[in-house]
Amino acid sequence: QVQLQESGPGLVKPSGTLSLTCAVSGYSISNGYYWGWIRQPPGKGLEWIGSNHHSGSAHYNPSLKSRVTISVDTSKNQFSLKLSSVTAADTAVYYCARVSYCGGDCYSNFDSWGQGTLVTVSS
């Protein structure tokens, strides 16, 4: 059974870079699927940040694209998120998830999620 676990600093200073890692166990990240990040500001809804494939085919939310990088490390079976120039509006619970992919522009569900990690942007 696949399990995902987020890790990284819980506090980031404004204008800094938010960096999180998602360790995957029970499944090889090289075996397909997309791997994505979703965030949820306190008391608000879900926002997709972006997804990447082990082949390097990444896709990002257009509203965040200029600040986001998602990379996949098959040697460590993990993937990472970097979000630059953060402000208080980036304060949220950040989730990593596995995304079922059916080829071309065809996706199914985010079928496995990490427990989420709260990142606060504050000086």
Next chain:
Amino acid sequence: NFMLTQPHSVSESPGKTVTISCTRSSGSMDSNFVQWYQQRPGSAPTTVIYEDNQRPSGVPDRFSGSIDSSSNSASLTISGLKTEDEADYYCQSYASHNQVFGGGTKLTVL
């Protein structure tokens, strides 16, 4: 990019049936799979419907999904409501490799 619009909240009594709608702002709802997630406070979302109308194993058949092309919307229907169904529900779809979530609907079972 498109948006998915859901009602902010719905409420219904135990044993009754409730339907949550999800309307797509542009593009055809029936062109891309729609998923529905349940999120309880303090927990990560879990899938209750995927690929428009499929239930993951372990999700009771009280949960069903459908697409209405005429209104460009998707619906999640929960029958025989139980107090444990009280949660936030999100629809999700995609286009051109961009994933989009609806704003979420708070279901109260009272």
